[in-house]
Amino acid sequence: MFNLFNQEKITIIFLLIVIIIAFGIILFRNFNFEENFTINPPVNSLEDNSTVRIEIPPVIIHITGAVKSPGVYQLKSTDRVIDAVKIAGGATEEANLDAVNLAAILRDGQKIIIPYRISKNSIAENNESIYKNIEEMYSSSNTDKININTANASTLQTLPGIGPVLSERIIEYRNQNGLFGIIDDIKDVSGIGEKKFEGIKELICVQ
Amino acid sequence: MSSNNKYNTIRPLAIILFLYIIGTVFGKFVNINLIFLFIILVLLLVISLISFLKQWDITTALLFLIIILIGMFNFNLNSKPIGANHIINFVEDKKLTIIGTVLDRENYPEQEKISLKVKVSEIEREDQNIRAKGLMLVNIYTGNCPYEYEYGDVLKIQGRLVKPISQNNFREFSYELYLAQKRIFVYTNIWQQKDVQKIGEERVNLLVSFSLSIRNQIKNIIGQLLNPPGNFLLIGMLLGEKTFIPPEIKEVFIESGIMHILAVSGLHVGIIAVALFIFFNSLHLPKKIKMILVVLILIMYASITGFRPSVVRATIMFSLLISGKLINRNRNLYISLFLAAFLILLINPLILYDAGFLLSFMVTFFIIYLSPIFQELFSKTITLIRYPLSISVAAWLGIFPLSAYFFNKVSLISIITNIFIVPLAGIAVILGFIIFFLGLISIPLASLIANIDYYILMLITYLAKLFSSLPFSFVYVAQPLIFSFGGNIFL
Numbered sequence: 001m002f003n004l005f006n007q008e009k010i011t012i013i014f015l016l017i018v019i020i021i022a023f024g025i026i027l028f029r030n031f032n033f034e035e036n037f038t039i040n041p042p043v044n045s046l047e048d049n050s051t052v053r054i055e056i057p058p059v060i061i062h063i064t065g066a067v068k069s070p071g072v073y074q075l076k077s078t079d080r081v082i083d084a085v086k087i088a089g090g091a092t093e094e095a096n097l098d099a100v101n102l103a104a105i106l107r108d109g110q111k112i113i114i115p116y117r118i119s120k121n122s123i124a125e126n127n128e129s130i131y132k133n134i135e136e137m138y139s140s141s142n143t144d145k146i147n148i149n150t151a152n153a154s155t156l157q158t159l160p161g162i163g164p165v166l167s168e169r170i171i172e173y174r175n176q177n178g179l180f181g182i183i184d185d186i187k188d189v190s191g192i193g194e195k196k197f198e199g200i201k202e203l204i205c206v207q
Numbered sequence: 208m209s210s211n212n213k214y215n216t217i218r219p220l221a222i223i224l225f226l227y228i229i230g231t232v233f234g235k236f237v238n239i240n241l242i243f244l245f246i247i248l249v250l251l252l253v254i255s256l257i258s259f260l261k262q263w264d265i266t267t268a269l270l271f272l273i274i275i276l277i278g279m280f281n282f283n284l285n286s287k288p289i290g291a292n293h294i295i296n297f298v299e300d301k302k303l304t305i306i307g308t309v310l311d312r313e314n315y316p317e318q319e320k321i322s323l324k325v326k327v328s329e330i331e332r333e334d335q336n337i338r339a340k341g342l343m344l345v346n347i348y349t350g351n352c353p354y355e356y357e358y359g360d361v362l363k364i365q366g367r368l369v370k371p372i373s374q375n376n377f378r379e380f381s382y383e384l385y386l387a388q389k390r391i392f393v394y395t396n397i398w399q400q401k402d403v404q405k406i407g408e409e410r411v412n413l414l415v416s417f418s419l420s421i422r423n424q425i426k427n428i429i430g431q432l433l434n435p436p437g438n439f440l441l442i443g444m445l446l447g448e449k450t451f452i453p454p455e456i457k458e459v460f461i462e463s464g465i466m467h468i469l470a471v472s473g474l475h476v477g478i479i480a481v482a483l484f485i486f487f488n489s490l491h492l493p494k495k496i497k498m499i500l501v502v503l504i505l506i507m508y509a510s511i512t513g514f515r516p517s518v519v520r521a522t523i524m525f526s527l528l529i530s531g532k533l534i535n536r537n538r539n540l541y542i543s544l545f546l547a548a549f550l551i552l553l554i555n556p557l558i559l560y561d562a563g564f565l566l567s568f569m570v571t572f573f574i575i576y577l578s579p580i581f582q583e584l585f586s587k588t589i590t591l592i593r594y595p596l597s598i599s600v601a602a603w604l605g606i607f608p609l610s611a612y613f614f615n616k617v618s619l620i621s622i623i624t625n626i627f628i629v630p631l632a633g634i635a636v637i638l639g640f641i642i643f644f645l646g647l648i649s650i651p652l653a654s655l656i657a658n659i660d661y662y663i664l665m666l667i668t669y670l671a672k673l674f675s676s677l678p679f680s681f682v683y684v685a686q687p688l689i690f691s692f693g694g695n696i697f698l
Contacts, residue, residue, distance in 0.1 A: 004266075004267045009259055009266055009267070009270065011219075012219060012223065012274075013252075013255065013256060013259060016270070016277070017252065020245075020248055020249060023277075024245065024249075027241060027245055027284070030289045030290045031242070031289065031290060107401070187400070188400060189399075190398040191398075193319075193349065
């Protein structure tokens with residue numbers, strides 16, 4: 001077995017001491033022995049630990065239609081459409097709340113339209129016929145455009161680049177997040193990118 | 208290797224490197240508690256210190272044992288996430304809200320993917336926030352992103368954490384190892400834009416943000432002044448960013464054996480160092496200031512290129528050689544090479560499995576070690592061609608086994624191609640830097656140089672095409688048997 005010179009040994013020992021000290025620092029910084037990482041107190045005592053608290057970003061929405069005081073309001077991003085309706089003075093008597101997803105989470109810049117009941121006489125009309133009525137109402141102005149808020153799967157599939165899968169996704173998105181405020185919102189549906197949107201934006205409308 | 212006194216510092220360094228690598232390789236199979244191993248290391252170090260003072264015979268053996276153990280320790284320290292609040296401990300089968308800072312971004316245009324390396328700081332749950340740490344990868348597949356996430360952006364990410372699948376079959380690409388080399392152990396895929404929100408900004412490191420801005424400026428100026436594919440080639444040569452280079456050009460470069468000019472390598476560092484020395488010499492700066500400036504600029508360049516292993520190797524080597532000259536030590540290429548390898552592997556032992564690292568070190572070692580021998584062999588040939596030829600042959604011998612192992616393809620023509628193309632690439636790189644600096648002052652002046660550089664780049668591509676189309680320019684090889692055995696153990 002070969003042996004090292006004394007000078008070499010000293011150099012190596014010095015090198016190893018430096019390396020081991022460095023490892024020690026890394027090791028002890030990464031192992032939190034006192035478990036300091038643990039959970040900060042629940043939200044109801046937020047004031048105690050302001051450093052870890054996360055500011056909820058505000059959203060600004062525009063609510064119109066069958067509400068008592070329509071207008072632009074600022075809410076929290078965790079709020080739902082029902083909160084927006086409440087802050088706008090509540091729904092009027094003619095409001096058709098069945099046609100909106102009141103549980104949808106608000107998005108910044110969203111426009112929420114609470115639809116009116118089409119005819120006061122037929123209160124017991126089911127949703128589908130209401131949709132049909134709405135469609136008729138707007139179809140006069142946008143004859144050749146497809147309303148992405150009301151169209152069913154087969155109508156959506158007439159759009160270029162939208163197949164059965166994407167149309168399902170659009171409807172699912174609508175059910176989860178409420179109606180589309182502007183046509184650009186359709187890009188939030190996964191699978192519809194800028195390119196697809198460019199192709200269909202002339203053919204679609206909202207409301 | 209001659210073991211006269213002049214070289215006496217090489218021997219231990221090579222042995223240290225060798226033992227350390229053995230340690231890291233075996234560290235994969237040894238699963239010891241890190242704190243326990245650390246205590247053993249400290250104890251052994253104390254014993255070896257005593258043994259050294261008492262001049263016992265076991266000192267050398269003890270030191271070697273410590274080095275192997277350090278290798279094992281370091282591999283385990285780096286290959287596994289540590290700490291109870293590491294992000295990996297929060298992997299579950301539902302969406303989580305994670306808050307973290309972007310450290311790095313990479314675009315994959317052909318996959319329509321953007322990958323962000325995110326440093327996790329917090330995990331948001333329904334009623335509480337948990338302080339977490341560790342890195343994660345965020346793959347964003349939303350197509351055209353309206354907002355470019357940059358270094359330092361604080362993001363709120365909603366996604367399901369996934370652990371990368373480990374390699375099932377031998378030699379299959381291991382996403383787990385690939386990510387682990389970057390100390391990433393979890394990733395998440397994002398399909399909807401609303402799942403990633405920017406909630407703030409944090410400037411983490413001045414050097415990194417400064418180099419990123421320079422990197423972007425280089426890309427802007429060159430992308431603007433040269434026609435494609437010249438601009439993509441030049442960006443690849445200056446920054447090592449190959450994402451936009453057309454695949455057919457890449458193929459030609461691989462087949463003619465000159466892909467290394469597109470991976471920022473020691474060649475680039477050498478070119479920059481030489482150019483800087485010429486520049487500073489003309490300014491008549493004092494020797495010491497000149498050398499310190501060169502080292503600083505080289506570190507800057509390594510940072511701009513994102514600290515790729517080959518650039519780090521070359522930068523460490525050059526810095527060691529230059530500083531060796533400063534303290535009037537006889538410069539020694541082997542020492543700087545081994546020390547560079549040792550330092551890189553000490554910082555991240557998993558780099559050992561990186562093809563770029565292995566290629567860089569093997570080629571440099573073969574060039575240093577074999578090219579003087581070949582120079583004597585070729586002594587009868589013309590002096591003009593002797594030097595480049597011997598380097599090219601030595602480099603090829605180093606690349607051959609690794610190329611066969613990693614790519615199953617060996618370029619035979621590369622010995623000749625490199626003699627022609629390396630000087631051309633050198634000129635293209637120098638002109639590239641001139642374009643950048645001129646572009647900062649005046650765009651028309653820079654576009655003049657850009658036109659010249661464009662023709663040089665086209666000449667390189669043309670030569671590469673020409674050489675790769677020759678018969679037997681490259682051959683497909685089966686994986687060398689000995690390497691499969693070795694590979695089975697190592698990987």
